[in-house]
Amino acid sequence: MWIDASSARTTNLVSTNDYHMADDPKKKIAQDCFKKGTEAMVKQNWDYAIEMFGQSVKFAPDNLMFRQTLRGVERKKYPKGTGAKMAGMRLMGVKASIKKARLTRNWANLDLSAEEGLMLVPWDAELNADMGEATSKQGFTDVGVQGYRWSVDSDPNNKVILKALGALLEQKGEFLESLKYWERVFKLDPLDMEARSKITQLNASSVIRDGEFDDDGNKKERSLEDIRKAIGKQASANASVDGPGQSEEADLQRAVRKDPDNKHAFLKLADFYRRGGKLEDAGAMYQKALELSGGDPNIREQLEDVEIDLMRKSVDIAKSNAAKSPNDKEAVAMAKAQEIELWKREAESYRSRVERNANDLKIKFTLADRFYKLKMFSQAIPLLQAAVQDPRMEGQALLLLGFCFINEKKGALARRQLEKAVPKLSAVENKKEFLECHYYLGRLCEEAKEVDKAEEHYGEVLAIDYEYKDALKRMESLAKG
Numbered sequence: 259m260w261i262d263a264s265s266a267r268t269t270n271l272v273s274t275n276d277y278h279m280a281d282d283p284k285k286k287i288a289q290d291c292f293k294k295g296t297e298a299m300v301k302q303n304w305d306y307a308i309e310m311f312g313q314s315v316k317f318a319p320d321n322l323m324f325r326q327t328l329r330g331v332e333r334k335k336y337p338k339g340t341g342a343k344m345a346g347m348r349l350m351g352v353k354a355s356i357k358k359a360r361l362t363r364n365w366a367n368l369d370l371s372a373e374e375g376l377m378l379v380p381w382d383a384e385l386n387a388d389m390g391e392a393t394s395k396q397g398f399t400d401v402g403v404q405g406y407r408w409s410v411d412s413d414p415n416n417k418v419i420l421k422a423l424g425a426l427l428e429q430k431g432e433f434l435e436s437l438k439y440w441e442r443v444f445k446l447d448p449l450d451m452e453a454r455s456k457i458t459q460l461n462a463s464s465v466i467r468d469g470e471f472d473d474d475g476n477k478k479e480r481s482l483e484d485i486r487k488a489i490g491k492q493a494s495a496n497a498s499v500d501g502p503g504q505s506e507e508a509d510l511q512r513a514v515r516k517d518p519d520n521k522h523a524f525l526k527l528a529d530f531y532r533r534g535g536k537l538e539d540a541g542a543m544y545q546k547a548l549e550l551s552g553g554d555p556n557i558r559e560q561l562e563d564v565e566i567d568l569m570r571k572s573v574d575i576a577k578s579n580a581a582k583s584p585n586d587k588e589a590v591a592m593a594k595a596q597e598i599e600l601w602k603r604e605a606e607s608y609r610s611r612v613e614r615n616a617n618d619l620k621i622k623f624t625l626a627d628r629f630y631k632l633k634m635f636s637q638a639i640p641l642l643q644a645a646v647q648d649p650r651m652e653g654q655a656l657l658l659l660g661f662c663f664i665n666e667k668k669g670a671l672a673r674r675q676l677e678k679a680v681p682k683l684s685a686v687e688n689k690k691e692f693l694e695c696h697y698y699l700g701r702l703c704e705e706a707k708e709v710d711k712a713e714e715h716y717g718e719v720l721a722i723d724y725e726y727k728d729a730l731k732r733m734e735s736l737a738k739g
Contacts, residue, residue, distance in 0.1 A: 284317040285317070287313070287317045288313070288314045288315075288321065288324065289314075289318075291310045291313040291314045291317070292310070292314040292327075292588065293591075294310040295307045295308075295309075295310030295311040295314060295327070295328075295331070296327075296591060296595050298310060299311075299599070300598060304331055304334055304335040305335070307331045308331050308332055308335065308377060311324060311327050311328035311331055312328060312373065314327075315328050315373060316370065316373075319366070319369060319393065319396070319398060320393075320397075320398040320401060321401075322398075322400045323576075323588075323592050325404060325405075326404065326572070327595070329376070329408065330596075330599065332376060332377060332380035333380045335380075336379070336380055338381055338545075339381065340381075341378050341380070341381070342377075342378040345378040345379050348378055349375055349378060349379070352371055352372075352374050352375040352378075352385075355367070355371040355374075356368055356372060356375075363395075365391075365392045365393075365395040365396045366392070366396065368388060368391070369392035369393055372385050372389040375388075376389065381412050382412065383409045383412035383416065384409070384413075386405050386406070386408040386412065387416075387419050387422065388405075389401075389405040390402045390403070390404070390405025390408075390422065391405075391422065393405060399430055402426055403426050403427060403430070406422055406423035407423065410439075410538070411538055414442075414538075414539070417443050417447060417450070420439045420440075420442050420446075421440070421443055421452070421453075423439050424436045424437075424438075424440045424456065428456075428460065434460075436456075437457060437460040437461065440457050440460065441453075445511075506530060507530060510526055510527040510530055511527065514527055519550060521547040521550040521557070522547075524543045524546045524547035524550065525543070525544070525547045527543045528540045528544045528547060528560070528564075531543060537564050537567055537571070538568070540564050541561060541564045541565060544557060544560050544561040544564060545561060548561055555614060559611065563607075565603070566600070566604055566607065569596075570600060573593070573596045573597050573600050576589070576592055576593035576596045576597075577593045580592070598632070601631045601632050602632065605625060605629060605632060605634075608625035609625060611625075612625055619644060619645045619647060619648040619651070620645075620648065620650075622642075622644050622645050623641070623645035623648070623651050623654075623655055626638040626639075626641035626642045626645060626658065630661065630662060633665070635665050635666050636666070638658070638662050639659065639663075642655050642656075642658055642659040642662065643659065652679075652682050653679050653682030653683045653688060653691065654679075654683075654688070654691060656675045656676070656679035656682065657675075657676065657679045657691050657694065657695050660673070660676040660679060660698070661698070664702075669702055669706075672698075672702060673699065676698060676699045676702070677699065679691075679695050680696070683695055685722055689722065692718075692722065693719055693722060693723055693726055697716070697719050697729055699711075699715040700712045700713075700714075700716040700732065703715060704732065712732075713733060713736050713737070716729045716730075716732055716733040716736075717733070
């Protein structure tokens with residue numbers, strides 16, 4: 259079929275035969291396993307995907323992407339707060355191995371043991387921290403940071419883990435990011451002198467480093483007094499404010515401590531964190547509010563939105579990495595695989611919302627869009643047929659409906675929808691959709707041997723974008739007969 263079926267206009271997963279095979283035999287094995295795991299993940303064969311990604315991690319323990327993918331699939335198999343059956347009994351041997359490896363400072367074995375446990379309980383804070391410690395001790399700093407972050411996500415008030423993550427970020431030179439975690443320690447325990455000292459030290463380090471160069475990249479000469487003033491200014495800005503009315507965050511946290519069984523207090527704090535982009539913190543607060551509410555579906559939706567935002571953030575990072583290295587087939591495939599997982603997660607969430615809000619056409623359109631991207635055309639069609647009743651999205655719904663029929667090889671139905679979409683799409687406000695609609699109408703008319711109409715639609719495209727796809731070539735070909 260001549261139209262890309264994933265309307266995100268993205269290409270299919272890169273063929274596994276196109277991977278660059280490293281000279282290192284272990285790296286080659288890791289890449290081979292990763293390819294198999296990616297294929298299994300797309301098919302939702304979680305057990306085999308975990309097995310293959312686990313092998314990738316074993317043979318390439320320094321590869322952050324392999325770890326992230328493995329943990330993502332493990333968590334897909336075991337949703338938050340769950341794990342394998344009889345996990346407690348099965349973890350006894352794992353914890354004994356971890357203890358032995360730590361005593362002998364055998365960090366590689368500690369890493370393997372921690373991952374073995376995480377296959378059973380991927381949300382476990384202690385095991386993720388064990389992995390973070392083991393990898394950072396081996397020099398895999400980025401992997402170590404990720405391990406501690408996962409641990410903090412599951413146990414946000416654990417001072418030991420917060421300190422370990424702060425220290426590792428400081429080691430990487432990420433002073434302001436490190437500062438965030440030491441400030442969390444200080445809020446949990448205002449008498450912690452180590453945290454107080456670290457906050458002062460990190461303020462100083464960030465000021466000195468950030469002020470070392472001017473806007474043109476030239477090294478600046480600054481006096482000791484200038485540095486002291488800058489440090490004092492930043493310390494004042496970062497100082498925690500405890501007085502009522504002086505800090506919205508502090509007031510909201512105080513409300514939570516005052517009434518820990520009040521779901522509304524947690525919701526307000528969650529909303530504050532979400533507005534500020536602190537998605538991990540927001541998720542933790544929504545989770546607590548959900549527990550206190552007894553499973554309120556509206557709160558569950560807010561938690562799902564935050565989890566989806568976190569996934570989207572991860573996808574954006576993966577895409578950025580792939581764009582920087584377009585010849586890295588592994589990075590490109592990983593970005594695509596993560597995007598597919600995001601679409602699946604969104605579809606799962608919106609499907610339940612459609613069931614609860616049968617008359618909400620916007621949600622139906624959104625779910626249909628995700629089905630289309632996942633090439634689930636027959637599921638998308640009835641949702642789009644309902645969504646066209648909403649004037650606000652009628653043109654886009656008709657366009658997507660036409661694409662679904664094209665992929666279902668129903669050309670006549672597709673053409674009918676696209677022709678209805680044309681007057682609903684503005685060349686100014688909906689330029690992308692306007693071009694797509696006329697271009698594919700031109701293709702359909704061309705296939706139907708209706709040359710005049712095909713030329714008319716290609717003409718509409720070329721009048722807006724002279725280099726759009728192969729419209730000019732097709733127009734010239736039709737003119738030549």
